[in-house]
Amino acid sequence: MNKRKIIGISIYIFFIALPIYWLVMMSFKSNEEILGSLTYWPQNFSFDNYITIFSDPSWYMGYVNSMIYVIMNVIITLLTALPAAYAFSRYRFLGDKPLFFWLLTNKMAPPAVFLLPFFQLYSSVGLFDTHIAVALAHCLFSVPLAVWILEGFMSGVPTEIDETAYIDGYSFPHFFIKIFIPMIRSAIGVTAFFSFMFSWVELLMARTLTSIHAKPIGAIMTRTIGGEGVDWGLLAAAGVLTIIPGCLVVWFVRNHIAKGFALGRV
Amino acid sequence: MNLKVQNNKAWFLVLPVLLLVAFSAVIPLMTVVNYSVQDIFDNSRVYVGTEWYREVLNDPRLQASLIRQFIFSGSVLLIEIPLGILVALMMPTKGRMASLCLVVLAMPLLIPWNVVGTIWQIFGRADIGLMGAFLNGIGVNYNYASNPTDAWFTVLLMDVWHWTSLVALLCYSGLRAIPDAYYQAAKIDQASAWAVFRYIQLPKLRNVLVIGVLLRFMDSFMIYAEPFVLTGGGPGNSTTFLSQTLTKMAIGQFDLGPAAAFSLVYFLIVLLVSWLFFTTITHLDNKK
Numbered sequence: 422m423n424k425r426k427i428i429g430i431s432i433y434i435f436f437i438a439l440p441i442y443w444l445v446m447m448s449f450k451s452n453e454e455i456l457g458s459l460t461y462w463p464q465n466f467s468f469d470n471y472i473t474i475f476s477d478p479s480w481y482m483g484y485v486n487s488m489i490y491v492i493m494n495v496i497i498t499l500l501t502a503l504p505a506a507y508a509f510s511r512y513r514f515l516g517d518k519p520l521f522f523w524l525l526t527n528k529m530a531p532p533a534v535f536l537l538p539f540f541q542l543y544s545s546v547g548l549f550d551t552h553i554a555v556a557l558a559h560c561l562f563s564v565p566l567a568v569w570i571l572e573g574f575m576s577g578v579p580t581e582i583d584e585t586a587y588i589d590g591y592s593f594p595h596f597f598i599k600i601f602i603p604m605i606r607s608a609i610g611v612t613a614f615f616s617f618m619f620s621w622v623e624l625l626m627a628r629t630l631t632s633i634h635a636k637p638i639g640a641i642m643t644r645t646i647g648g649e650g651v652d653w654g655l656l657a658a659a660g661v662l663t664i665i666p667g668c669l670v671v672w673f674v675r676n677h678i679a680k681g682f683a684l685g686r687v
Numbered sequence: 688m689n690l691k692v693q694n695n696k697a698w699f700l701v702l703p704v705l706l707l708v709a710f711s712a713v714i715p716l717m718t719v720v721n722y723s724v725q726d727i728f729d730n731s732r733v734y735v736g737t738e739w740y741r742e743v744l745n746d747p748r749l750q751a752s753l754i755r756q757f758i759f760s761g762s763v764l765l766i767e768i769p770l771g772i773l774v775a776l777m778m779p780t781k782g783r784m785a786s787l788c789l790v791v792l793a794m795p796l797l798i799p800w801n802v803v804g805t806i807w808q809i810f811g812r813a814d815i816g817l818m819g820a821f822l823n824g825i826g827v828n829y830n831y832a833s834n835p836t837d838a839w840f841t842v843l844l845m846d847v848w849h850w851t852s853l854v855a856l857l858c859y860s861g862l863r864a865i866p867d868a869y870y871q872a873a874k875i876d877q878a879s880a881w882a883v884f885r886y887i888q889l890p891k892l893r894n895v896l897v898i899g900v901l902l903r904f905m906d907s908f909m910i911y912a913e914p915f916v917l918t919g920g921g922p923g924n925s926t927t928f929l930s931q932t933l934t935k936m937a938i939g940q941f942d943l944g945p946a947a948a949f950s951l952v953y954f955l956i957v958l959l960v961s962w963l964f965f966t967t968i969t970h971l972d973n974k975k
Binding site for chain 1: 938
């Protein structure tokens with residue numbers, strides 16, 4: 422490590438942290454203080470904004486709803502993407518390349534006009550305003566990405582391992598669960614992180630497919646914009662709370678990210 | 688690279704993914720194709736063929752926002768990819784500092800997109816925001832709500848803040864995959880830092896960079912929530928990007944037919960650029 426690197430990365434970290442610092446500070450201020458003058462530190466430090474959120478079910482249920490569909494999405498994504506990625510990394514089969522690219526194209530459709538057919542589709546199968554509807558809709562982009570990342574990792578695992586296991590009499594499911602999956606733990610960590618991330622931050626689909634029971638926190642936050650203007654303090658507090666779950670996830674997978682794509686296509 | 692075996696039974700392993708994605712992808716796509724060739728008028732539908740496509744392609748508003756969109760995505764890629772590589776190279780490799788850097792770096796990625804817009808909306812305000820007040824304090828007449836240059840600057844800065852971390856994280860994990868022996872060999876050869884980067888690190892980063900460039904292109908080309916919250920597309924139309932024009936058309940004016948035609952054209956542009964990029968890269972690979 423030389424000094425130039427340390428200075429460089431410190432500047433970048435400072436640049437990342439500054440807007441977040443401002444958000445956190447605002448969440449502890451009252452609206453009078455936020456709009457009154459520029460203060461770098463809250464004059465009257467108060468938890469009022471957070472108390473409002475945690476004491477009102479219509480607020481905190483937003484976080485619960487978002488968490489539920491994001492976790493569902495991560496589980497569905499991993500369960501389906503793992504075998505598919507294995508197939509892509511080990512076998513050639515009819516239409517494999519077009520299929521792989523087709524999966525990726527699903528991330529490329531502009532949502533605005535697709536929202537209406539989405540709404541109609543999920544209403545017609547009776548899933549409107551359920552967590553599973555949002556989880557399934559988010560699979561549209563999380564599954565292709567997961568297959569892509571996992572395939573890269575799996576291609577780095579030598580096929581000799583599979584062959585030896587089959588000679589030893591392992592059946593495919595037994596081998597896959599007992600031997601292969603533990604070998605690519607890091608890959609699963611990284612994939613789970615990406616699925617979590619993209620599902621947690623997506624809002625257009627989540628908002629379209631829900632009304633009351635599964636409404637995500639991002640949609641609830643818009644109600645801070647009311648008749649008498651924006652309730653900045655409350656909005657900031659709600660924003661801060663949206664960052665925390667993600668930070669916990671990163672903390673858990675940090676070592677996997679560091680090992681990262683080590684096995685993979687790199 | 689492992690040799691792949693021909694085996695059509697592998698389809699069974701892919702089937703769950705195929706069904707899952709097709710359920711959400713095919714029917715909506717067909718519906719949109721349907722809208723794009725029909726005139727929907729109360730309950731009657733008239734087949735209009737390619738009329739909406741012609742109308743959409745000749746719409747100056749759309750052409751303007753398409754150009755704006757290409758400039759935006761191009762600038763985003765030009766800034767974020769080199770900066771992301773640089774950040775990844777500067778990051779500490781082990782210990783607590785590495786963990787801390789990872790977490791801080793990942794933070795902007797984990798904030799819902801409309802909240803990102805909100806953060807910068809406040810942060811840039813000249814009266815109550817840190818950045819706005821600071822810039823005005825040192826004598827720059829900065830106001831993103833009324834000056835188009837400032838608005839562009841803010842939207843770009845916001846995107847760099849939001850997404851450079853993705854490139855950095857991908858490159859960071861790519862760099863960790865390089866065995867120490869490579870660096871030792873370079874040291875014996877007395878290779879310069881630039882040579883190490885050019886001939887050891889950069890080739891090893893190739894694959895993560897492909898993922899990074901494609902993801903950044905797709906997401907920046909479809910950016911919606913952040914500029915919508917930050918500037919509302921203004922001042923004037925200066926930061927109205929493609930998806931915002933589309934949304935205005937679909938929801939604001941109830942022009943479902945042209946909007947559907949437009950979103951298919953939009954989809955095809957993203958598809959074409961990604962495909963060109965993807966095949967060029969694979970082609971270059973095969974040449975080696």
